[in-house]
Amino acid sequence: MTAPELILTPSEMKQADRETVESGISGIELMRRAGHAVADHAEKLVSPGARIVVAAGPGQNGSDGFIAAALLVGRGYQVRLGLLGSSDRLTGDAAEAAKDWTGEIGRAEDLPFHETDLVIDALFGTGLARDLEGAVRLTVERMNASGRPILAVDLPSGIDGDTGEVRGVAVKATRTVTFATRKPCHLLMPGRAYSGPVEVADIGIGRKILEAKGGTLFANNPALWNHVLPRPGLSSHKYERGHTLVASGGATRTGAARLAARAALRIGSGLVTVASPPEALGVNAAHLTAVMLRGCDGPEGLNTILQDPRFNALVLGPALGIHAGTRAMVAVAVHARRSLVLDADALTSFEGLATELHGAFRHAPTVLTPHDGEFNRLFKGHPDLLDPASKLERARRAAVYTGAVLLLKGPDTVIAAPDGRTAINENGTPYLATAGSGDTLCGLIAGLMAQGVPAFEAACAGVWIHAQAGASFGPGLIAEDLAELVPGVLRELLK
Numbered sequence: 134m135t136a137p138e139l140i141l142t143p144s145e146m147k148q149a150d151r152e153t154v155e156s157g158i159s160g161i162e163l164m165r166r167a168g169h170a171v172a173d174h175a176e177k178l179v180s181p182g183a184r185i186v187v188a189a190g191p192g193q194n195g196s197d198g199f200i201a202a203a204l205l206v207g208r209g210y211q212v213r214l215g216l217l218g219s220s221d222r223l224t225g226d227a228a229e230a231a232k233d234w235t236g237e238i239g240r241a242e243d244l245p246f247h248e249t250d251l252v253i254d255a256l257f258g259t260g261l262a263r264d265l266e267g268a269v270r271l272t273v274e275r276m277n278a279s280g281r282p283i284l285a286v287d288l289p290s291g292i293d294g295d296t297g298e299v300r301g302v303a304v305k306a307t308r309t310v311t312f313a314t315r316k317p318c319h320l321l322m323p324g325r326a327y328s329g330p331v332e333v334a335d336i337g338i339g340r341k342i343l344e345a346k347g348g349t350l351f352a353n354n355p356a357l358w359n360h361v362l363p364r365p366g367l368s369s370h371k372y373e374r375g376h377t378l379v380a381s382g383g384a385t386r387t388g389a390a391r392l393a394a395r396a397a398l399r400i401g402s403g404l405v406t407v408a409s410p411p412e413a414l415g416v417n418a419a420h421l422t423a424v425m426l427r428g429c430d431g432p433e434g435l436n437t438i439l440q441d442p443r444f445n446a447l448v449l450g451p452a453l454g455i456h457a458g459t460r461a462m463v464a465v466a467v468h469a470r471r472s473l474v475l476d477a478d479a480l481t482s483f484e485g486l487a488t489e490l491h492g493a494f495r496h497a498p499t500v501l502t503p504h505d506g507e508f509n510r511l512f513k514g515h516p517d518l519l520d521p522a523s524k525l526e527r528a529r530r531a532a533v534y535t536g537a538v539l540l541l542k543g544p545d546t547v548i549a550a551p552d553g554r555t556a557i558n559e560n561g562t563p564y565l566a567t568a569g570s571g572d573t574l575c576g577l578i579a580g581l582m583a584q585g586v587p588a589f590e591a592a593c594a595g596v597w598i599h600a601q602a603g604a605s606f607g608p609g610l611i612a613e614d615l616a617e618l619v620p621g622v623l624r625e626l627l628k
């Protein structure tokens with residue numbers, strides 16, 4: 134089985150680095166390996182004889198640049214190196230690394246970015262501490278304007294390693310070579326777009342150390358959850374595969390629930406029922422076949438249905454209406470301790486009332502699936518949850534606050550569990566930004582939970598399968614297509 138891909142934050146990587154040094158590999162040796170990886174990568178991009186300019190910063194990112202520059206001269210390239218600031222200010226390992234370079238040290242701001250075959254960006258990596266200003270800013274702007282290929286060392290300079298945000302201005306890299314693991318900025322937007330394809334170079338920091346210092350943040354891919362995907366046995370019957378209940382909105386708002394219901398059925402929930410207000414039974418009946426239908430009059434109706442313990446997973450929110458009745462339905466569901474997915478109106482109905490959800494979901498597997506707008510409305514008045522610049526941090530805090538798995542949607546969907554495990558998704562496509570796509574996602578997650586998949590894994594798998602389905606279709610995708618594309622994705626996963 135492939136191990137899940139660990140993502141370490143800059144500070145976790147610093148600790149892993151330190152621990153590796155304590156275990157006997159020197160800091161300068163780690164830097165040499167990093168520099169080697171950069172030179173090897175550059176060699177794949179341009180042939181010997183080509184012109185390369187290396188822009189080096191004052192820290193270890195710059196040191197990687199010095200080492201790579203020296204190696205590339207030895208391999209027959211025409212290399213020019215420019216430093217930000219003065220070389221007498223380099224200290225420790227950085228000063229040691231700079232000794233490898235015996236050529237001229239120019240000023241980074243004077244480098245001929247327009248007249249080169251490759252730029253190596255070694256200005257800043259994980260040590261970026263503030264916004265880029267003055268000469269540094271101009272250097273980055275000139276580099277970007279050159280239109281030449283840029284290889285970023287560790288991460289594009291100006292991108293914040295933790296958040297993926299641009300600090301003033303940032304290098305738009307063609308490719309990036311990073312060390313030991315990817316960092317959050319390689320997956321979170323806009324950092325992901327600035328990084329280009331990212332290669333991870335092994336510089337000898339062991340998996341055990343990486344797991345000990347990180348170990349909670351992952352790239353969302355099948356290695357994280359494929360082992361818990363339901364695989365029906367020969368003797369399985371439908372009741373063993375769970376029964377998902379999806380609450381429908383009123384007579385003119387029923388499509389969202391049906392989209393979720395169909396997705397739950399496609400992902401393998403043995404039975405799926407739409408719980409419909411009496412006035413919408415006719416329209417729902419006209420559109421449902423394999424999915425079953427039951428009348429459900431508000432919170433009391435839901436309470437009655439949930440007396441049957443076989444309904445083991447529930448979707449509340451899509452087109453349900455923003456009002457106290459929806460809040461009361463959420464309360465009924467929480468009280469019944471069923472696996473629960475809350476989306477859309479079920480979240481917005483709590484606008485300004487998030488304190489009512491404090492710790493509310495600790496007792497049953499629950500997934501909340503807001504997009505940014507819903508998240509901001511739900512947690513209005515809670516700066517501790519809204520203010521962190523990192524999407525990762527906002528999702529993590531909200532998961533701890535509510536006791537639910539918090540799935541913060543977008544091109545870089547973050548899935549955070551209250552126990553700290555977090556995943557960032559990256560296989561999406563902008564074609565998923567279409568009406569009803571989120572409703573389908575809810576159904577996939579609930580359908581997995583109905584089959585006994587734990588909330589965090591169900592959310593991660595649901596997001597990945599949803600995105601894979603969308604990406605496999607591409608232009609013209611509408612929400613109705615998504616559930617029909619799920620079997621193709623499952624077939625690959627369950628091979």
Ligand SMILES: NC(=O)C1=CN([C@@H]2O[C@H](COP(=O)(O)OP(=O)(O)OC[C@H]3O[C@@H](n4cnc5c(N)ncnc54)[C@H](O)[C@@H]3O)[C@@H](O)[C@H]2O)[C@@H](O)CC1
Pocket residue numbers: 146150163164167190191192193194195196197256257258259260261262263264265266269286287288312313336338
């Ligand atoms: N385990 C790893 O990941 C390894 C990482 N290494 C490299 O080490 C780098 C981290 O090195 P450092 O911690 O020295 O950090 P950086 O080299 O990223 O930058 C720190 C330096 O930049 C200055 N600085 C920060 N923000 C600035 C701004 N906005 N304007 C002007 N100056 C600014 C700081 O004062 C400091 O001198 C990584 O990115 C990577 O390239 C490798 O050398 C070895 C192993």
Ligand SMILES: Nc1ncnc2c1ncn2[C@@H]1O[C@H](COP(=O)(O)OP(=O)(O)O)[C@@H](O)[C@H]1O
Pocket residue numbers: 477504542543544545546561562563564565566567568569570571572573574599
């Ligand atoms: N640019 C994008 N790239 C990848 N996925 C996206 C992008 N924009 C939106 N999505 C995904 O599309 C879905 C849209 O959900 P949502 O906003 O709830 O839509 P709706 O309310 O119409 O159902 C989410 O899963 C989201 O992560």
Ligand SMILES: [K+]
Pocket residue numbers: 194254255256257258285286287288289290
């Ligand atoms: K860099």
